Amino acid sequence: MSRPPALTEQQKIRLKILKAQLFDSCRKKDRDGAISILNDLRGLLLNTNHHTKYYEMLLVYCELLINTDNSDQAIKILNKVSTKTSSKTRINQESFILKSIAHLHLHEYEDFNKCIKIVFDSTAIKDTKRREEFIKFIGKRLEEECLIISLKSEQYHKIDTDKILSELETVFRKNLSDVDILAGIGKSLPPKTIDFISNINNLARMQLVGAEKLMLPPPPQENEERKLGERLLNSISRRTWLTLCEKNSKCKYIIDTLGNPGTAISTIAYNIFSTAPILGAQTIACLTAVILKQGIDKYCKSYKPQLLMQVRYSKSTQ
Incomplete structure (x- = not known):
């Protein structure tokens, strides 16, 4: 054609x-x-x-x-x-x-299995190196989605801004690094979330054959707190980036122009909460702290989500 x-x-x-x-x-x-x-x-x-x-x-x-x-x-x-x-x-x-x-x-796990099998069986990517990178990308994306799915399956609760502010003050008072904050986020995740990630990883692995099974990285373990925290931040960012970062975003305008820390904190925290209402005040505070420590502009640049179609044009999917 x-x-x-x-x-x-x-x-x-x-x-x-x-x-x-x-x-x-x-x-x-x-x-x-x-x-x-x-x-x-x-x-x-x-x-x-x-x-x-x-x-x-x-x-x-x-x-x-x-x-x-x-x-x-x-x-x-x-x-x-x-x-x-x-x-x-x-x-x-x-x-x-x-x-x-x-x-x-x-x-709908049976339908998930059927679709992910078609993905892995596809011959659209023939180069072995790019195929391995692609499989790793899929594994990482599934981990991020599993985190949100698992956390959303819990009972919702109301946002407690005062408690979030209190937790945020504690985080900044301790002068924690981003690595420490992300590790704290990962440590706060319930065991069932880790189990869910592992189960979906196993389902996906079953659709691969031969040596390609080894191309799919194992899921983060309970003791890999920083990686789990990073995955959650990536997943949250995928859902909040447009609201917080897009140039015509009202939220970004508020954060950029008012110069009011309380308003910025409330804006960021509310957007995180609306994405995953089950998250506790401490976790929301930690996620907010990572964004505030980096600054909204740096965060928006660093955590801009990569759309699926962009992967095909990247030299590496990682």
Whole structure:
């Protein structure tokens, strides 16, 4: 199949605007607005035979749907993408990765197994080195998703801002390093969370064959507190980054311009809490402390989540 002609400069500008609008709608959880923008993207990209670009935008949207607890809606769209694309392509493989994650969030483990098997059986990545890096990336991503899923399965509680502030004062008074803070976060995780990560890792490993089973790293153990803390921060960041960091974000404007530590702390803490309401005040305080110690700009640069499609263009998936 021949490549479609390049988009004109005007079309490129239009695409850039629509992509920004799509992210904005997703950040606001405005599903109707996002669907309207996707319709515009479809008109722009499908009419110019840029089907792959359109499917990529659908996958971006689906990833954001999963991150905002709309996995069932994501699966419906992903089913369409996977049926319209060749099983030999990365876009098809990526659609099944997201489907496996969505099914995991819905606790549909049989469907998770089917999808992750298709991911690993895909021949879209043939180079052995890149395939190993890809498998490691999948393992890390599954660990991050398992943390959120496990923590969300608990009973919700109300945010206690006063307690978070008190815990945060304790963290800063002890002058802990980021490594120590992350280790403390990992240590606070319940044993059942570690078990859940291990179980899903085993399910994924069962879908690999031969030497590739060894390519999937073992899950973090209970004594690897720093790694667990880092995984949780990555997972939280995947869900809060747009709200805290995107240039048009109201939260970032508040943090950047008011110069009020209390307001900044409350803004960050609330966004962490809304992502995983089961987290205790101490854990939320520790996560907030890591962000504050780095500064919002450095944090936003360091923890900007990598969308699934970006992996194919990276020299390394790690």
